[in-house]
Amino acid sequence: MSHVSMKHCLLLAFLLLLSACGGRKMNDTLARNLIVGMNSEVMRKSDVEVVGVQQVSASEAVAETRTRVAFRFENDGSAWRIREMRIGHGQWESVKNVERALNQIKTEETKELLARIAEAIQKYREANQRFPVFKDFIDLSDQLAPRFMTPLVRLDAWQRPFDADMSDSGILLRSAGPDGIIGNQDDIELKTR
Numbered sequence: 001m002s003h004v005s006m007k008h009c010l011l012l013a014f015l016l017l018l019s020a021c022g023g024r025k026m027n028d029t030l031a032r033n034l035i036v037g038m039n040s041e042v043m044r045k046s047d048v049e050v051v052g053v054q055q056v057s058a059s060e061a062v063a064e065t066r067t068r069v070a071f072r073f074e075n076d077g078s079a080w081r082i083r084e085m086r087i088g089h090g091q092w093e094s095v096k097n098v099e100r101a102l103n104q105i106k107t108e109e110t111k112e113l114l115a116r117i118a119e120a121i122q123k124y125r126e127a128n129q130r131f132p133v134f135k136d137f138i139d140l141s142d143q144l145a146p147r148f149m150t151p152l153v154r155l156d157a158w159q160r161p162f163d164a165d166m167s168d169s170g171i172l173l174r175s176a177g178p179d180g181i182i183g184n185q186d187d188i189e190l191k192t193r
Helices: 003-022 028-038 095-128 137-144
Strands: 048-057 060-067 069-075 080-087 163-167 170-175 188-192
Touching: 028 048, 028 060, 080 095, 095 137, 095 170, 095 188, 137 163
Parallel strands: none
Antiparallel strands: 048 060, 069 080, 163 170, 170 188
């Protein structure tokens, strides 16, 4: 065998080996190892039981788990409340702090979604020389997708529907924010002009 063909054979074998490792199907053991590997100081193998794994596609899978979570309660004299929580063997965290952190992350995600919708409205306006005319956000999103907005966006990060209102100067896009109530101080808004 020539030196060049030997190199090609070795390269081909290497590529096949890489694709075989990367193309491996998700299973219970792999899912648990990946979950535990996120932060070994918090999660141990005994903290995670994989109930089932569903291979959604060649590159996506969902693992349903039972994960060890501990809760600390307190009684203020009238009722019991959850004060802190701990995932696996991690540190205790205030439930209020966890909720505040999640809401901050979801607020940022919602702002990004609103920016994508506003960009789609701008593309629509450039193509049609006018703003879309709509009766509600579903009607608006139907006009934007799929030509100007892919994938279709209808829900904020809390999985609640967006709201939209037309005005003379543009379109007001709105999420009800963390509390889920439209029209108060925690609404997340973006005005297109």
